[in-house]
Amino acid sequence: MRPYLAIVSAGVRVMLQYRAAAAAGFATQLFWGWIRVAIFGAFYASSSATQPMSLEDTISYLWLTQALLLLLPFRLDSDLVAMIRDGTVAYELTRPADLYWYWFSRTLASRTAPMLLRAGPLLLVSGLFFGLAAPDSLSALAAFLVSVGAALLLSSAFTMLMSISLLWTIAGDGISRLISMIAQFLSGSYVPLPLFPQWAQPALALLPFAGLTDTPFRLYLGHLPLSSFPTAIAHQLLWTAVLVLVGRLALARGLRRMVVQGG
Amino acid sequence: MLYARYVGVSVRSQMQYRASFVMLTFATMLISGLEFVATWALFDRFGSLAGWTLPEAALLYGLVNMAFALAEGWARGFDEFGQMVKSGGFDRLLLRPRSTALQVAGHHVQLMRIGRLAQGAVVFIWAATRLQVAWSPPRVLLCLLAIAGGAALFSGLMVLQATFAFWSTESLEVFNTVTYGGVETTQYPLTVYRDGFRRFFTYVVPLATVTYYPALAVLGRSDPLGSSLSFQYASPLFGFLFLIVCLRVWNLGVRHYHSTGS
Amino acid sequence: MPVIAVENLSKTYWVSERAPGTWGALKSLVHRRHRAVEALGGISFTIQPGELVGYIGPNGAGKSTTVKVLSGILVPSGGAVTVLGRTPWQERAAHVAHIGVVFGQRTQLWWDLPVIESFDLLREIYRVPREDYRKTLDELVETMALSELLDTPVRLLSLGQRMRCDLAAALLHRPELLFLDEPTIGLDAIAKLTVRNLVKRLNRDQGLTVILTTHDMDDIESLCSRVILINRGKILLDGTLERMRQLVTTERRLVIILADESTWIDGVQARVIHRDGARLTLSFDPDQISAAELIGDITSHYPIRDLYVEAAPIEEIVAQIYQDTHT
Numbered sequence: 001m002r003p004y005l006a007i008v009s010a011g012v013r014v015m016l017q018y019r020a021a022a023a024a025g026f027a028t029q030l031f032w033g034w035i036r037v038a039i040f041g042a043f044y045a046s047s048s049a050t051q052p053m054s055l056e057d058t059i060s061y062l063w064l065t066q067a068l069l070l071l072l073p074f075r076l077d078s079d080l081v082a083m084i085r086d087g088t089v090a091y092e093l094t095r096p097a098d099l100y101w102y103w104f105s106r107t108l109a110s111r112t113a114p115m116l117l118r119a120g121p122l123l124l125v126s127g128l129f130f131g132l133a134a135p136d137s138l139s140a141l142a143a144f145l146v147s148v149g150a151a152l153l154l155s156s157a158f159t160m161l162m163s164i165s166l167l168w169t170i171a172g173d174g175i176s177r178l179i180s181m182i183a184q185f186l187s188g189s190y191v192p193l194p195l196f197p198q199w200a201q202p203a204l205a206l207l208p209f210a211g212l213t214d215t216p217f218r219l220y221l222g223h224l225p226l227s228s229f230p231t232a233i234a235h236q237l238l239w240t241a242v243l244v245l246v247g248r249l250a251l252a253r254g255l256r257r258m259v260v261q262g263g
Numbered sequence: 264m265l266y267a268r269y270v271g272v273s274v275r276s277q278m279q280y281r282a283s284f285v286m287l288t289f290a291t292m293l294i295s296g297l298e299f300v301a302t303w304a305l306f307d308r309f310g311s312l313a314g315w316t317l318p319e320a321a322l323l324y325g326l327v328n329m330a331f332a333l334a335e336g337w338a339r340g341f342d343e344f345g346q347m348v349k350s351g352g353f354d355r356l357l358l359r360p361r362s363t364a365l366q367v368a369g370h371h372v373q374l375m376r377i378g379r380l381a382q383g384a385v386v387f388i389w390a391a392t393r394l395q396v397a398w399s400p401p402r403v404l405l406c407l408l409a410i411a412g413g414a415a416l417f418s419g420l421m422v423l424q425a426t427f428a429f430w431s432t433e434s435l436e437v438f439n440t441v442t443y444g445g446v447e448t449t450q451y452p453l454t455v456y457r458d459g460f461r462r463f464f465t466y467v468v469p470l471a472t473v474t475y476y477p478a479l480a481v482l483g484r485s486d487p488l489g490s491s492l493s494f495q496y497a498s499p500l501f502g503f504l505f506l507i508v509c510l511r512v513w514n515l516g517v518r519h520y521h522s523t524g525s
Numbered sequence: 526m527p528v529i530a531v532e533n534l535s536k537t538y539w540v541s542e543r544a545p546g547t548w549g550a551l552k553s554l555v556h557r558r559h560r561a562v563e564a565l566g567g568i569s570f571t572i573q574p575g576e577l578v579g580y581i582g583p584n585g586a587g588k589s590t591t592v593k594v595l596s597g598i599l600v601p602s603g604g605a606v607t608v609l610g611r612t613p614w615q616e617r618a619a620h621v622a623h624i625g626v627v628f629g630q631r632t633q634l635w636w637d638l639p640v641i642e643s644f645d646l647l648r649e650i651y652r653v654p655r656e657d658y659r660k661t662l663d664e665l666v667e668t669m670a671l672s673e674l675l676d677t678p679v680r681l682l683s684l685g686q687r688m689r690c691d692l693a694a695a696l697l698h699r700p701e702l703l704f705l706d707e708p709t710i711g712l713d714a715i716a717k718l719t720v721r722n723l724v725k726r727l728n729r730d731q732g733l734t735v736i737l738t739t740h741d742m743d744d745i746e747s748l749c750s751r752v753i754l755i756n757r758g759k760i761l762l763d764g765t766l767e768r769m770r771q772l773v774t775t776e777r778r779l780v781i782i783l784a785d786e787s788t789w790i791d792g793v794q795a796r797v798i799h800r801d802g803a804r805l806t807l808s809f810d811p812d813q814i815s816a817a818e819l820i821g822d823i824t825s826h827y828p829i830r831d832l833y834v835e836a837a838p839i840e841e842i843v844a845q846i847y848q849d850t851h852t
Contacts, residue, residue, distance in 0.1 A: 032444050035460065039448075042455040043309040051308070074439075082346065175286070181294040190301040190447075195308055268649050276637040355633050357598045359650050360622040366650075521614060522600040523538070 004105040008112075025114075026121050033066040033126060053194040056133060057221050061192045063132040064217045067122040070115040071151055072184050072212060073158040080106075080163050099255075100248050103163070107156045115152070136222025143229045147216035150236040154211050157243035158183055164247055167254030187212035194223070208239035265361065269369030277374055284375060291378030295328055299386055302450055313454050318393040319482060324450040325387025326406065327474050330413025330502075331446050332380035338418040340371035341425035348428045353520065364422065364513055396481060405477050405496055412502030413473035417442055419502075419509035420468070426509075429516035441468070449474040454487055461488070469505055472498035526610075528702055528734045529572040529595060534604035535758075536565040536590050564590040566758040567604065574701070575732045577724070579749035581739065583847060587758045588738050592704055595736070596626055609701060622651060625695030629707030632691050634679045640690050641675040644697060651698035658697065665693040669723055685716030692723060696733075703727070705737045709744055721747050742839040754846060761846060770842055778835045779807045779819060784828035793822050803830070808837075 037059050044055045053061070080103065126132040135141040162176035184190065186209035193204050193214045204210055215232050218224040224232055277284050302324060306317040344367055347353050356366045396402070420442050445468065453461055453475040464471040479486050480495035539559045565587045572578055582588050593599035594606060597613030597620045606613060613620045627633075634643040648658045666672050669689045679687065688708060695703060705724065709717045725748060727733045737748060745752060745766070752769055754762040762769055779795065786803040795809035809819055816834050823829065 028441060028444075035444070035448050035456065038456045038460065039312075039451055042313050042451075043305055046311045046313065047309040175290075177287075178290040178293060181297055185297050185301065190298070191304050196304055197307060265649050268646055272635060272638060272642065272646060275642070276635070279637055351631070354593070354598050355628075355631070357617065358596060358621050358624075358626050360618040360652070361650055521598070 004101060007102070007105045008109040022117050025118050029066045029069060029118065029122055030125065033063050033122070033130065036062045037131065051195070053192060053223070056131070057223070058192055058195070059131040060133045060221060061188070061217050063122070063126040063130065064220060065189050065213060067119040067126065068115060068148065068213060069189070070118055071111060071148070071155050072187065072189060073155050073162065073180055100160070100251050104156055104160055107159045108152065111155055111159070112152055135220045139226055140220055140222050143226060144216050144220040147219050147233060147236065150233055150240065151212050151216055154208065154236050154240045154243070157240050157247060160247045161243055161250065164250045164254055167251070167257070183209050183212060186210065188214040188217070208243070211236035211239055266365065266369055270372050273372035274374060287375035288378040291375050292382045295379040295382045298447065299324060299382070313452055315452050318390045320450060320452070321386050321390035322394065322482065323452070323474050323478050325383050325390055326409050326478060327413060327446050327449050328383030329380055329387065330410045330473060331417050331442070332376045332383055333410065333414035334417030334421065335379065336373050336376035338368055338421040339373045339376075340368045341421045343371060344425035345428040363517055364510055367425065394482065397483070401496070402481050405480055405499070408499040409473050409477035412499030415506040416469065416473055416502035417445070419506035420445070422506075422509045422513050426513050426516040429519050445470050469501040472501040526574075527571040528574050528609060530607040531571070531595075532569050532605045533567045534565055534569070534591070534594060534606055535563070535567045535602050536594065536599070537602045538562045538564055563758050565601070568755065568758070568760045570753060570760065570763055572734060572736070574734055575728070576751060577728045577735045577737065577749055579737050579739065579745040579752040580755065581745060581752060581843065582755035586756045588755060589706070591755070592706060592736070592738060596624060596704055597621055622698065623700050624702045624704065625698070625700040626704045627691050627695045627706065627708055629688070629705075629710040632679065632687055633694060634687070634690060636680050637678055639676045639678055640671070643679065644694060647694055647697050653698050657699070661697055661699055665696060668726065669693055685712050685719065688712060688716065688720055689723070692720070696727070702734045703736070705735060705739075707739055708737070709739065709741050717743070724748060742843065746839055754843070756847060766839070769846070770836055772846070775811055776808055776837050777811050777816060778837060779809060779816070780833050780835065781805045781807065781823065781829055782831040784830045788827055790823065790827060793819065795819055
């Protein structure tokens with residue numbers, strides 16, 4: 001456990017160095033939050049039909065999306081990618097710690113630190129000035145926080161899978177891009193999931209991606225009542241476990257393949 | 264011409280990995296397709312947006328995506344620039360008697376972006392036929408200019424993003440939000456946004472000048488914001504202006520690198 | 526008209542500082558401190574056309590800073606530099622068109638492409654006229670035995686082959702000045718010899734001025750007539766290898782192969798520094814006793830099978846110089 005913690009803390013320290021990036025990131029996301037609120041406001045104004053989610057709730061959802069954007073499995077660990085590209089990943093095999101969990105810890109760190117750094121100020125500012133509503137209840141808030149934790153694990157598991165896919169296709173990162181985009185799309189970052197057509201809802205609820213942001217957001221807003229909290233968390237964790245398993249298998253196979261091929 | 268050679272080099276080098284190239288192109292097409300699905304879903308639910316219908320928004324969408332695809336194709340070499348600075352590879356570029364920007368752009372020409380280009384073109388053509396646009400030579404020219412100007416603008420953003428690497432070892436991921444977010448934003452008519460944003464998108468990052476205003480002219484719509492037809496026709500030039508400014512900033516970055524080493 | 530004229534060149538870097546640990550990282554978010562590091566403290570030298578100069582020093586001595594300034598990549602903090610009549614960092618494009626640079630650890634060739642395509646691309650980049658390119662290419666291919674390698678992708682080349690290709694690549698535009706940075710690093714013995722011979726030939730036959738930065742003293746010994754030794758941003762020595770030796774010690778070595786392994790040499794004006802069976806290495810000071818006298822002394826008292834005289838190895842000389850300047 002110690003080595004993994006050390007890795008996570010080292011990752012946090014590295015992230016904290018880049019304050020220019022942090023400041024710019026905050027400004028940009030604030031910006032895009034405003035944009036999306038405007039777009040959705042205009043859409044809501046164009047129709048008088050009742051919607052599955054009120055405009056107020058949608059606005060909160062949008063701000064939560066911005067605040068927690070870095071949770072999503074966007075970028076791969078570029079050091080890792082470079083390592084796989086030029087084959088030095090083979091040296092990683094000489095480390096004593098379990099390879100999958102070693103990388104997982106790194107990924108988790110590189111997700112968590114920036115996300116927290118960005119989320120804090122954004123939540124504060126959007127809550128005070130721009131329409132982010134308070135959580136439905138204190139227990140909703142607690143549920144939300146736990147769910148975000150599970151979402152981080154889920155996101156890391158996704159990222160791992162995407163990175164591992166690089167062992168199979170050398171120059172191609174098509175799979176990872178695709179997974180990344182699909183994940184973002186189906187987690188509600190483009191269009192809040194409740195606003196998708198009715199016929200799509202069951203599928204969306206089943207897929208793992210909802211667990212990335214939609215589930216925590218719905219808990220926050222009270223759309224998912226606290227009675228559903230255990231099921232929601234279970235959904236997130238179950239999918240995490242599945243992805244971890246697949247990831248470990250793929251990693252073992254992929255490394256064996258690479259060693260045989262000579263990188 | 265040097266850039267043509269770079270393209271040739273990239274093509275040959277990427278063709279060595281044919282399977283992954285096909286997959287990447289396909290993925291790119293799917294990804295931009297997904298973005299359109301989001302727009303479609305919203306119009307499906309709400310019916311219209313500020314008086315614009317889905318096909319009209321699709322026209323905007325097509326213009327912006329074609330422009331973005333072109334920029335991604337030729338300026339994504341700048342994405343890897345951060346890595347290059349870290350590993351000291353930029354020194355090598357400085358040792359050659361050519362513009363550094365050109366070399367960085369040339370070192371990785373991404374062919375797979377044809378996926379988005381194709382997808383954008385398909386949507387554009389669909390929208391144009393649905394709307395039964397009355398095409399005239401000025402309108403066709405305007406569309407081409409809008410796409411070219413848009414490509415220049417997005418390229419400028421990518422150059423700007425890379426330029427940050429001169430000052431910090433961490434790349435500004437936020438710029439991806441700006442570029443992709445910019446694509447998303449300008450799919451919708453400018454009237455949706457408040458005054459401050461409109462000004463931002465017209466004068467600071469002039470995305471509106473390569474999408475909204477040209478589209479108005481093509482659609483023959485009147486502009487509630489009161490722009491004249493001549494402005495609408497001339498506006499794509501702002502995209503080129505933006506690129507020039509970004510290249511100036513790039514040169515500043517190179518100068519900084521010169522005095523501080525790597 | 527010197528190829529390179531450096532006068533009082535100095536360069537100071539600013540490095541940001543922060544306290545260690547997580548708390549330090551958080552603090553630095555709010556307040557950044559900077560510290561000045563003097564990489565070069567006013568160095569001066571001139572290099573004439575056709576010279577093959579070794580530029581040596583320990584890590585962090587200022588070697589790569591100097592080379593970066595001379596090649597135009599880095600702007601100095603002070604001093605005047607003229608290379609081929611230009612100030613490198615002020616006329617970058619014009620300047621780099623006349624120099625070649627080879628980094629031993631990093632290739633400038635395109636990884637996935639056959640060597641010849643990298644060359645063609647470089648021709649375009651350096652705007653070399655077609656006929657000149659043809660001629661130069663043929664010459665280089667012949668000199669460096671590259672004809673079988675031209676169609677091979679760079680990633681499939683061995684290190685030695687890649688180095689030869691990199692050398693050729695740096696010369697396609699016929700520069701008058703060549704910078705070599707660790708050109709033999711990681712190469713096997715044969716490849717090292719090949720590279721050294723190539724550099725010697727280029728220097729000799731074409732009058733190519735060469736600046737060689739290296740840690741490999743065999744490179745220096747076999748190639749350089751002149752050596753500039755730098756440490757901590759200051760030049761310690763600028764002269765011939767011989768001069769360098771003399772500065773430190775006039776000590777000579779005498780290697781003897783005894784006829785009889787068990788013989789013990791005693792009572793001569795020399796110090797035994799190494800013994801390996803019948804092979805003995807003695808150190809002596811030619812000011813106290815000449816080589817001839819010493820040899821005569823030994824051979825008259827002990828049965829010798831073979832002997833030879835050599836100078837102290839360069840590594841030791843250099844290490845001694847570094848040490849001396851530290852005290």
